[in-house]
Amino acid sequence: MSIKLNDRYKEHLMEIGSDIIEIDRIKQAQEKQAKFVDRVLTPAELDLYKELKGHRKYEFLAGRFAAKEAFAKAYGTGISGKLSMLDIEILPGEYGKPVVSSPYTGEQKVTISHSNDLAIAVVILN
Template identity: 50%
Template structure:
């Protein structure tokens, strides 16, 4: 049974400005394992990766029904890669749930959709 659906989109320029203004923005959004993936990329691809993870985590929070705040932070959700490269939520807020995720990028933006499937 579908518990929640979330969708988010963000401009790459907004993410680039956030990183330029405060390089610690990366540490606020990405877990240590996600940062390791981020560091494998350079230039525009890094911005796309960070923006994609930002949008995916926002979409997850929306699907979870909580948003970000006291109950959930960006670091509470970890999105890594399966062997075939597709994104996988490794650290969902509720481990008993199944999470489906899709991330996409264009030259100007990144977007993500999340579907959370629960047992109830």
């Protein structure tokens, strides 16, 4: 059985993506391959990353990695030839709230959180 939505409801549909990553895995990837960070962070994100010290640096990188993976899941392509990590930029907006810039033209929401060991992100696209 298929359900046909009335056009007036289509504008309310949303896509949701989430991702969780162990911060230590990101730290190991960066230590193993110095260019890892250049494949994940845009130049503006990289500037923020370079200002951080110690564990906070890896939390930031893991958070951005998780957020970009979550975005790609919500977008429907995953990270692929159609969408790279560098196509998605997440910078602090007003009051530090993360703001997404990407090829997607609709409304974009992201939240990023960390514990000592994990980073998690959720993205909603309208």
